[in-house]
Amino acid sequence: MSDPEADLPGLLAQAEALCLDPRLAALLHRHWPQLGARAGGSGQGGALQLRIHPADQMLLHSLRHHRDAGAAVSQYVNVALQQYAAMRQVLDALLPPDGAPVAVLDFACGWGRLLRLLSGCERELDLFAAEIQPEALDYVAGSFGVQGLPSSLVPEAFEPGRRFDFIWVASLFSHLPEDLFQRWLARLLALLTPRGVLCFTVHDEALLAPGEALSGNGLLFKPQSEIAELDAAAYGTTTVSEAFVRRAVAAAAGDARRPFRIPKALAHEQDLYVVAADATRELSALGGFRRGPWGWVDEHRVEGGTLVLDGWAASIDDGALPWVTVRVDGRELRCATGVRRRDVRDVFADERLQDAGFTLRLALPGGAGKPWVEVLAHSERGECALLYAGWPGGTPDAGAGSGAHVYRREIDLAARSSLSVLARLVPAGSRVLDLGTGSGALGRALRAQGCSVDGVTLSSAEHHVARDGYRRLELLDLESAGWARHFEPGAYDCIVCADVLEHLRAPERVLQACTGLLREGGWLLVSIPNVAYAGMVAELMHGDWRYGAEGLLDRTHLRFFTRRSFTRLLQGEGWRVERIEPIAATWYYTEFWTPFDQLPPPVARYLLAQPDASAYQLVFAARRMEDEAQAAAETSAMPAPDPAVQVAVYASTLVIGRAAGSDGSEALPTLHIPALGRVGAARQTLAFEIPAGYANTAGSARPYWHPADRPGYMHLHALTLRNAQGEAAWSWRGDDPDAALALQAATRRQLEIGAPTEDGEPLRLLLTGSEAGIALPMPWPPEPASGASAAGPWRLEVECGWPLSADYLALREALARAPRAPFDETVEIIVPVYGGLAHLRRCLTSVMGTLGQHPWHLTVIDDASPDAETRDWLRAFADLHPQVSVISNARNLGFVATVNLGMRLAGRRDVVLLNSDTEVAGDWLARLRAAAWRAPRVGTVTPFSNNATICSFPRFCQANEMPAGWSVAALHALFARTLEGQALEIPTAVGFCMYIRRDCLDEVGAFDAESFGAGYGEENDFCLRASRRGWQHLHALDTYVYHAGGASFSERQQALQAAALQAMRRLHPQYEEVVRAFVARDPAREARQRVEALLG
DSSP: OOOHHHHHHHHHHHHHHHHHOHHHHHHHHHHOTTTTOSTTTTSSTTOOOOOOOTTOHHHHHHHHHHOOHHHHHHHHHHHHHHHHHHHHHHHHHHSOOOSSOEEEEEETOTTTTTHHHHTTSSSOEEEEEEESOHHHHHHHHHHHOOEEEEOOSSGGGOOOSSOEEEEEEOSGGGSOOHHHHHHHHHHHHHTEEEEEEEEEEEEEGGGOOTTOOOOTTSEEEEOOOSOTTSOTTTSOEEEEOHHHHHHHHHHHHTSOOOOEEEEEEETTTEEEEEEESSTTOOOGGGGGOOOOOEEEEEEEEEETTEEEEEEEEEETTTEEOSEEEEEETTEEEEEEOOBOOHHHHHHHTOGGGTTOEEEEEEEOOTTOOSOOEEEEEEOTTSOEEEEEEEOTTSOOOTTSOGGGOOOOOOOOTTSOOHHHHHHHHSOTTOEEEEESOTTSHHHHHHHHTTOEEEEEESOHHHHHHHGGGOSEEEEOOTTSTTGGGGSOTTOEEEEEEESOGGGOSOHHHHHHHHHHHEEEEEEEEEEEEBTTOHHHHHHHHTTOOOOBSSSTTBTTOOOOBOHHHHHHHHHHTTEEEEEEEEEEOOGGGSSOOOOGGGSOHHHHHHHHTSTTTTEEEEEEEEEEOSOHHHHHHHHOOOOOOOTTSOSSEEEEEEEEEEOOOTTSOOOEEEEEEEEEEETTOSSEEEEEEEOTTTTOSTTOOOOEEEOOSSSEEEEEEEEEEEOTTSOEEEEEETTOHHHHHHHHTSOEESEEEOOOOSSSOOEEEEEOSTTOEEEOOSOSSOOOOTTOOTTOOEEEEEEEEOOSOSHHHHHHHHHHHSOOOOSSOOEEEEEEEOSOHHHHHHHHHHHHHHOOSSOEEEEEEEOOOSOHHHHHHHHHHHHHOTTSEEEEOSSOOOHHHHHHHHHHHTTTSEEEEEOTTEEOOTTHHHHHHHHHTSSTTEEEEEEEBSSOGGGBSSSTTSOOOOOTTOOHHHHHHHHHHHSTTOEEEOSSOOTTEEEEOHHHHHHHOSOOTTTSTTSSSHHHHHHHHHHHTTOEEEEEEEEEOEEOOSTTTTTTHHHHHHHHHHHHHHHOTTHHHHHHHHHHHOTTHHHHHHHHTTOO
């Protein structure tokens, strides 16, 4: 038997290939269309991001258990979908859409199993993620566009700096011992807004193993964890009773409120509890909660050319389901249940489930390779569960040849695409040869038109999928010389090459062969990708050229064509081009991102004015040449691009919903009504069609408008709401100062509004992010014109302009550089401790005696001090000062890692790193903060001290004793009086007392624990990294803090300093020269002399 860990890298590679296969995304979009519905909502252009991080413990656990990538990924995705369905039922029932976003926190989010679905769903959500693992938090923030909040091992230390409307906690409470269970419950309840809701899941006592029993208080905790990095004593496996949960909620809330329990709501296994911030809130709306279908495919393999599937499908709500849907390489069939499954019946203790099993044996066509298989279970209400998706038996080998990929396309003859144009160019009843069939969509469409269609494909997988669309389908290589001999000469009315010639080394040979296969006067119809497409050219101008599985830059493309170059190729082989149809597309519907408004305007205008700038593909219709001179004349003219389709566009969206009416009318689902605007158009009208019924309920939220899907400038000329007769029911004009003030007073985010003008100019808007939006200040419901219905439909017209200018980038940068108070005004003081009790007492006593000038929070972190005396004193200190967070590391992390932990726990706050051998006095904190926010790019601030190298007093760069007869408080007061408000720039901060602004910390990152783990040098490295990004470091001349120096490192101080210097030389070769030059200048000399003269 193979080693599971040795197999893991290969299984991970297979899992990644499965996640990136477009068929998995297509499956999810087909059955869960609301996912990915928000264009640009997660920074992914509305597309689902299905890649699972290889360190995701949930995936790794499934891979180790199933030893099969398809089963593991299917289980991962299915649990995510079930969790999403449960979460959305609660969210939509208790916080229905009202046009404004809901602040949602996914607490203990892991690697984003739920967030990947929420980030692209159709609801307006402000998504936040909290997680204890920094790498996981970085991944979900970067991948799904959510705001990351570092979590904490200590509930009371988790301070995100805001409250939330909806907090979702899946599984965490299934792993906590009783003390942490109670404390986390209390902390999360305290973070709810007044309308907020907390949802958490637990393991119910029904899941107890034989012989196990709950303790008298209703909880059983076993110290065993699947996450090796976490302490199993604090994160194990927990089973609870309903009575325990009710007592815990009452204790955490401080009242007798009762949570709403939904048994087996999550994965048919965990109970879901819902608690409202408002103790009087009625939660009975959750009584209609649906668990949906569930199931599993136990056996999935290919054996002797036969697909073998065995599994079960059921629902706690409905019992055994009548059938499952099986899709094999695009071919769909139903497989009935009815197979006896006593194991399923016993697990769920439900007699209805004993016949929930199914079995399928399906013969596969010869040479089909490994089939792509999907198995889904459906309820009568349309609910769906994914039981399996993938390749039974493993991922097809990457080296399987050009036949491994199936080009799957559909044809909508009512829409303009290359395939629909080709289909329309073929006369009904024609005899057609289709070269390069893909999945056979064109063949099926032509057969529906009464055509007789033969085809050629290189791929055995495509042959299997496409064969029902053709009279005859041959498996041939168009690069081989004899492929045409398989077909009757002169037999075809049309030969179609739909996106195939670009894949060939010698397309001219195919063009030559087609001559003999067409009847006299027959048509050659070809579609090709157009590499002159402006979206691709702009991306290339920005330095990018990304190959993909399909599209203009398909990795199997060997030839690249424009209109002119392909016409030249056809003419050279004796074809006369009689018709060319450009297939226009905006970048929004392609694989390209084209930031035309970041190009210099003349360059962008030139690029967009080129022929075929908007043409993503070109369709050619040609016949054999009769008069070469005439053909050349006919095809030499280059038409201008169709002005109706623009490549450079932005997406604007109107969000609208309807609440339930007092007249009994039902709430309507939230709509996202899109419109595409043109980049570079000075004045254009965007129209949003509001369906009937959305404006006739008093109390419904006003329409919320997202002007664009990206940052940039917008000129707003006018807003007009028209009724069904086209009459204006409300209007707003940007050149009216009073109207402009109404817009400025509206609820908005990521949107700066310019001052009203008096010269008839439009109102200028600056969108600072990709989710900019505003609640439009129109009366809602609107007043109908005489004789018109209030029900609608209505049409909102937005007259605006999006200038072709990159100037907004400079303004956006200026806004980012402007000094603003942090989101959380509180300053976090972090004191790392490692022994040294006498110094520690002095430090914390002084801190507690000086605070109150500015909002603060103190976190003391004991890095496993070796002496029990220090640990005991800190416990007593914590009891005496409950407003202070005292954290004890289970093992020694080292000074720098401990500091990094403290900075993560600080949330959105500025931080002060304060050594435990310091003493502070007076208004030291307020003065450091004032210096930090004095200029836009001040990153750190350091005070004077007796022992602070370049900030030392009275002797520069030396360790000094306190001046005789002077206390720290008196000396600080002297500095404050003498040097009020003065500061000067220094090359690096000094870490004994170091104020760091949060925006600097966000940009630069944490301290380098790998290079400077035990201390010394970490602050110098951080400051030089910050300096490279334009941050300054100040010496606050009006503040004094005492520093004993080396108290925690006295025995190894010299060795640490030497190692730190070597690391600094390696990372920053210029460091010593910079410091040497600063010391030679000694810019603080005069300040020190002024104070020293007053010492007496």
